[in-house]
């Protein structure tokens with residue numbers, strides 16, 4: 001199996017944390033997004049969206065970070081990390097929520113407050129930042145409620161859904177995500193960041 005990713009990407013980290021947690025052996029190729037390696041014809045044949053992460057397992061090509069994470073979690077057979085039955089749909093519910101709401105709101109903050117500066121793309125659009133912060137607060141409230149009385153998102157065991165939602169917060173401190181306004185979310189994020197998979201995949205600059 002081969003994973004195409006980039007160590008600075010949240011979406012990449014969603015998968016590399018899973019790889020680390022499940023101790024999977026696979027080849028990893030870093031796609032240099034700053035040089036446009038995601039838009040070469042060879043890479044577009046793997047992911048026509050021109051984005052990382054992507055996974056190749058024999059003839060099977062898979063893109064979308066949540067789908068890759070679910071595939072790896074399922075094929076690993078770890079039923080605590082990716083449960084069966086109704087709990088699986090509970091995990092998937094949170095993963096769809098992550099893709100549709102959580103990652104989008106946080107993605108605006110990452111773009112406006114980090115990427116624009118990194119790539120000399122001008123000043124942050126303050127109106128977009130304010131709107132995204134509104135959304136982040138709205139969704140943080142949802143998470144805070146869900147985490148009240150639960151160690152992890154689904155209960156006693158950490159699951160792939162925690163990993164997806166947690167990896168989106170990679171740059172939370174740098175972008176001023178108001179995690180401390182939500183005590184259960186803050187408690188959970190500390191626990192996520194202390195997991196060996198998250199320690200090992202924390203982005204390193206320079």
Ligand SMILES: N[C@@H](CCC(=O)N[C@@H](CS)C(=O)NCC(=O)O)C(=O)O
Nearest residue numbers: 009010011050051052053064065066
């Ligand atoms: N929904 C996709 C998003 C993938 C994505 O946007 N990846 C970014 C890095 S975080 C990327 O490769 N961007 C390259 C580009 O847009 O040129 C997923 O979850 O995998």
